[in-house]
Amino acid sequence: MERIPILKMGEFLLVTIQVDMHDRLALTLQDDLTSQIVKFGAHGVLIDISALEIVDSFIGRMLASIASMAHLLDAETVVVGMQPAVAITLVELGLPMRGIRTALDVEKGMQALRGAILAGQDDDASGIR
Amino acid sequence: MRVVSAESMEIRISDDVVLVRQAVRKKSIALGLGLVDQTKVVTASSELARNTLDYGGGGKVLLELVENGTRSGLRVTFEDQGPGIPDVELALTDGYTTGNGMGLGLSGAKRLSHEFELWSKPGEGTRVSILRWK
Numbered sequence: 715m716e717r718i719p720i721l722k723m724g725e726f727l728l729v730t731i732q733v734d735m736h737d738r739l740a741l742t743l744q745d746d747l748t749s750q751i752v753k754f755g756a757h758g759v760l761i762d763i764s765a766l767e768i769v770d771s772f773i774g775r776m777l778a779s780i781a782s783m784a785h786l787l788d789a790e791t792v793v794v795g796m797q798p799a800v801a802i803t804l805v806e807l808g809l810p811m812r813g814i815r816t817a818l819d820v821e822k823g824m825q826a827l828r829g830a831i832l833a834g835q836d837d838d839a840s841g842i843r
Numbered sequence: 844m845r846v847v848s849a850e851s852m853e854i855r856i857s858d859d860v861v862l863v864r865q866a867v868r869k870k871s872i873a874l875g876l877g878l879v880d881q882t883k884v885v886t887a888s889s890e891l892a893r894n895t896l897d898y899g900g901g902g903k904v905l906l907e908l909v910e911n912g913t914r915s916g917l918r919v920t921f922e923d924q925g926p927g928i929p930d931v932e933l934a935l936t937d938g939y940t941t942g943n944g945m946g947l948g949l950s951g952a953k954r955l956s957h958e959f960e961l962w963s964k965p966g967e968g969t970r971v972s973i974l975r976w977k
Contacts, residue, residue: 736857768864768885808951
């Protein structure tokens with residue numbers, strides 16, 4: 715079966731979506747990612763969508779679901795590389811991408827993930843006190 | 844309005860939605876649309892193709908390059924013989940859905956297009972048409 719590869723980089727998982735995904739493939743990615751987060755105890759997920767020429771409501775919902783599920787599994791998600799035309803179209807489509815952290819490229823995405831994880835640890839520490 | 848060229852495709856399985864996106868992209872480029880306009884019409888078509896599959900039980904799509912005087916545009920029409928939409932106005936409301944989606948398909952496709960037409964009759968089917976002028 716066709717699958718989108720998930721790479722492990724330290725405590726992060728990296729996904730680069732390079733194909734025009736049909737809906738089943740998007741759902742498979744969602745399942746694969748959640749199991750890999752648990753398997754590796756990953757604290758961050760970085761999804762590179764720079765090769766995606768469109769994000770419709772289905773793919774948008776999948777990205778939002780991944781972020782929510784990852785959050786429940788103690789991992790932060792950053793979506794990177796959205797093309798400007800895709801951003802313009804998403805807003806006009808009316809898709810609420812709230813709750814999804816974004817960054818312009820993979821490098822900035824990594825920084826954002828590290829920042830988010832550190833902030834999370836601080837929160838935990840203050841909770842104990 | 845004059846139809847310059849027309850092409851028809853079947854929508855039966857989830858992969859067909861991807862093929863529709865690619866065909867609409869090709870036609871948008873042939874029409875000479877800019878990248879943002881291409882993205883809008885491809886995204887709107889993706890929403891409607893998925894509706895045809897999920898709610899209409901499959902159907903077909905007609906891609907037409909059209910001319911009206913000095914203007915040229917791309918019209919994409921989706922047709923199914925599914926259960927139809929009982930309340931068209933309600934179906935066009937943001938967030939309204941009878942399925943598992945977000946209820947943005949119809950209303951979003953309308954916002955992304957210059958012209959939008961929806962015909963539906965319960966028990967007979969649904970036909971949705973979007974048009975983007977160059």
